[in-house]
Amino acid sequence: MTGVTRVEGRAIPLGLSNVDTDLIIPAAHLKTVSREGLGRHAFEALRAVPGNVFDDPRFEGAPILIAGDNFGCGSSREHAAWALTDMGIQAVVASGFSDIFASNAFKNGIVAVEIPQPGIDRLLAISAEHAISIDVEAMSVVAAGEYFPFTLDPFRRECLLRGLDEIGVTLESEAAIADYEKSAPLLGWKMAKPSAERRLALRFG
């Protein structure tokens, strides 16, 4: 993954609270073995309504989405993050995020910016006419001369900026993991295998 230091451009002023992952990408579209191509199904139910904000030509190709509280609540499907990336979203600015979505967004290089609701209200108003700019290094949003600070978890910020392969980083701790396994209370006995590993010969048609 490449690092991200700044996201700039128009922002889609969605504004809704409790945007759940079923709304971002319905379950019918989770039947994929790839991360690509989910963007055209993102927010399907909202986009079906004539005059919706996603169809507004002012926000065509906008890299930022603005929402209210509890963005990404519900399912753990990372397809929600993949769908946003696929539709060109690089940052979501909201007054709150669900824990799992915040983690999934970060793993995909989407900057999840949390700003208190009064700031969101301002940004929703500003975004109708102006582009906004998110600086990951400085942890600030600047729009039409107004300034909105935010915080990021230091580790997540570092990963975003440097585009780190988190698994690669963890594998450097191999010795510590192996040491843990020698002493862990739950690993001192061998778990039985499930008794159901059979009929594997049957093929899917």
Added chain:
Amino acid sequence: MNAGPKTLYEKIWDAHVVERRGDGTCLIYIDRHLVHEVTSPQAFDGLRAKGRRVRRPDLTLAVPDHNVPTTRRVTDNGRREPVSDPRSAEQLAALEANVREFEVPYISDVAAEQGIVHVVGPEQGFTLPGTTLVCGDSHTAAHGALGALAFGIGTSEVEHVLATQTLLLKPSRTMEVRVEGKLPFGVSAKDLILTIIGRIGTAGGNGHVIEYRGSTFREMSIEGRLTVANMSIEAGARSGLFAPDETTFAYLKGRPMAPAGDDWQRMVDWWRTLHSDEGAAFDRSVRFDAADVAPSVTWGTSPEDVVAVTGRVPDPDSFADPAKRNAARKSLEYMGLEAGTAMADVTVEHVFIGSCTNSRIEDLRAAAQVVRARKVDPRIKQALVVPGSGLVKRQAEKEGLDRIFIEAGFQWREPGCSMCLAMNPDKVPAGERCASTSNRNFVGRQGPGARTHLVSPAMAAAAAVTGRLADVRELVSP
């Protein structure tokens, strides 16, 4: 680390720290990893792309559940029935190819033990107290019923666990949900958790792990605890915990994948230490009186939109918060409901008894008790019972519950996630209404345009035999 009194969460966390990083982030060991077909293919692809292996296949268990049809799966001559949607078939086949290549233990869709991962884990004794357990599925919270620190993860994290058997995590804040007293007649664990979510809201538990405490939970069966812990995520909490106790040990003893003999005794001795210490501090605490809980239903498109079945559809203008007012207006429009309508007058066309929330044997018994000697109302187009696993199905059949459902007009299906999220052919058509024992009433959850009312198994049964969201207490007596 803090040497004072600890919460249950802190004890499990501390027992799994592999490394502490400077900013509070810890590398946490994962004891158990459940894998299903929807959130794993991209993770296995990631391993392949980097030439990585599954570090501990012996701590991993794969079960297909989301896409599997709930109709017959094996033909009379022993072949697999074709899966009608080729994309579902592709995902199921990908899981089977991946578990072979990476040698991951697997319960196939045609095995008698197959079921929803969150039903199979506890049932097989794969889920154990004091473990860290993850799955690419938010309802992994369910396993907290047995005292496991269990939470849903995304696919990148699935890949991370497959490759390293660890996750990089920051400790959560803790929330105590304390309920005292006996649940009234006709009120189940589902009604209790819906009431809790209605009070604290779907964002109320964000950043927290909930511990369920108090006499109501101590007296609750493992099945009831699984229902409660399962829906912790609907309150925003990634995990919900119950301290393991004699009920837990009795449930687990002798399960196929649980420890046995001396190992069992050694583990039980450790498990007995897993409870929040006297005086342990929680970041937040909420209390309920069990006597105040009524059979509950949802009216809107968020699991926090909860009202007693004796209540009415709320007026959006009654909400003080303008965002909530607006959301309620949209919800009622989607749900096709008028403010002020009595919930018990709302008619339904579909009934779904199933899902990782409510598809265990107790749930089926509770529903069957209401259905017994009654018929599904002629206005109902579809009434499904989808047992949570093959073993639940077999047990129910042994007790004759299948006959009660079938004779009443229900369809008795094969196990899977089914109509909870409509990834397989089980769907609610647009504009139609379903009384469902599942966990989410989101827009389009049970199919595009489908309208969902979340209820307990007994209430779903009451809806089936009356054709409306009837109060179950009018149909059965104590």
